[in-house]
Ligand SMILES: Cc1cc2nc3c(=O)[nH]c(=O)nc-3n(C[C@H](O)[C@H](O)[C@H](O)COP(=O)(O)OP(=O)(O)OC[C@H]3O[C@@H](n4cnc5c(N)ncnc54)[C@H](O)[C@@H]3O)c2cc1C
């Protein structure tokens with residue numbers, strides 16, 4: 231079987247390569263059995279005891295028909311819901327439901343719930359999934375409506391015994407799961423009809439069942455979580471998927487009608503808009519593009535070995551992996567990335583950088599598990615820590631200036647323009663604009679979080695609200711007063727003003743050193759900075775958790 235590194239460089243994977251790419255897996259095995267955390271306490275141990283292999287069987291012994299309901303798992307590789315549906319049936323129907331609520335408005339401030347660029351990315355991902363399923367002898371049924379109505383109606387038409395899907399954690403998504411369950415229970419025969427919704431866990435690096443603590447006991451500090459999982463758990467290998475997964479049920483069109491068109495932007499009530507060519511790269515939705523990016527970043531460009539030094543950049547495709555949009559929609563699984571990191575470490579080099587990609591993916595896991603622990607508090611103004619007594623302004627003049635990139639601070643304005651034009655912003659930029667909005671403008675952090683929810687290609691409720699509550703001092707951060715000084719951040723991360731001039735062309739005419747403090751040559755700052763332009767202040771943050779270049783990493787490195 232060809233390995234990823236044997237694939238064609240600098241372009242998307244050809245269809246001929248895809249099935250082989252999807253089947254790669256490593257020989258790592260998981261220590262825990264499902265549900266094991268329930269019986270365990272959080273005990274940090276320095277060794278991992280292997281209690282047996284947990285290789286997923288890929289034989290098909292099922293009966294009847296099953297449905298796989300695709301949600302934020304728009305991939306074939308490492309897809310346990312798909313694999314289980316295939317194993318438990320003789321015929322399988324893949325289904326994607328375009329839920330109109332996702333194209334409504336955000337909860338508190340009424341922004342578009344899904345902006346045009348993310349909607350486009352999602353539909354590209356669905357189209358790519360359909361192509362890949364067709365190559366495996368299946369197809370994708372696409373319907374518009376509420377999953378609570380559509381899933382049971384498809385089940386009824388084809389007489390399926392089980393619906394397999396991935397479990398989500400936030401209340402909007404879990405409410406849909408509950409609705410689907412209820413809809414299935416209402417089918418002829420009621421709950422006794424025996425049609426089941428089988429929700430499987432599958433979007434994280436560490437499996438929920440393998441955690442050394444229950445979600446309720448999850449540590450409130452990231453480092454404790456990370457050490458707990460690193461010392462006690464093994465990451466499961468990406469699942470092997472069968473090369474062919476057909477057949478579809480006989481006479482499927484007679485039962486359910488045509489497979490259904492993938493909506494265009496007008497169908498979703500949106501206008502087509504392309505990502506700005508000024509963006510870090512063009513993000514194309516779908517697993518094919520995701521695997522091509524993984525291959526390109528790790529193997530062609532060999533960037534993984536320097537990731538930790540470059541990851542705080544803001545310009546260009548390769549300062550960081552750019553995996554997040556694909557991860558958010560499940561086009562790429564973190565375990566696939568992990569397997570590839572391990573292969574890279576054995577074939578090329580293992581260093582702090584190769585580890586650091588996993589370190590960041592553990593942050594992603596952490597916020598997902600935190601969302602289980604804290605439920606809707608994650609979205610409330612007081613956050614997981616239920617902070618009360620802080621005054622939060624909703625001043626629309628300040629907010630509009632922030633959102634449109636007109637604050638008079640080039641670093642803020644450039645980042646906000648990049649977000650609106652491309653649906654992407656660097657991690658460095660996100661931290662800075664969040665701090666400025668909350669600490670300097672004193673605005674309600676939820677306005678920022680909801681605007682990010684609209685715009686980001688990689689929007690994911692857990693990572694977004696987790697990071698916003700963290701940045702606003704109401705989340706999982708031992709420090710409440712994390713402040714990013716704009717002068718310091720500009721001097722460290724954009725000393726020549728290249729980034730700001732890229733997004734604010736009028737600054738190009740200024741000498742490089744002046745671009746981040748242009749004085750009268752740019753807009754008047756909308757507010758003074760909390761700690762002035764000196765760049766210091768009471769508690770500036772040059773020592774963020776995100777491991778910038780000023781920080782010694784020895785303490786967290788496992789090596
Ligand atoms: C205010 C704010 C809001 C954010 N909202 C989101 C969001 O909605 N969706 C999202 O995926 N990320 C979010 N992030 C996290 C982070 O900024 C992005 O994941 C990262 O910039 C994506 O670029 P990359 O894939 O090149 O990351 P890399 O630096 O290459 O990191 C690799 C992967 O690690 C994960 N990761 C890295 N940093 C974080 C982090 N701080 N929290 C969680 N996971 C992380 C991502 O999955 C990322 O793809 C947010 C950060 C902040 C400060």
Ligand SMILES: Nc1ncnc2c1ncn2[C@@H]1O[C@H](COP(=O)(O)OP(=O)(O)OP(=O)(O)O)[C@@H](O)[C@H]1O
Nearest residue numbers: 336337338400401402403605606607609610683691
């Ligand atoms: N996937 C998601 N994306 C964005 N926001 C979400 C998501 N899931 C849940 N939420 C948010 O969760 C919150 C749920 O609010 P709701 O009023 O239904 O419950 P609540 O009364 O606030 O919570 P509780 O009943 O726990 O007190 C809303 O703020 C909603 O926007």
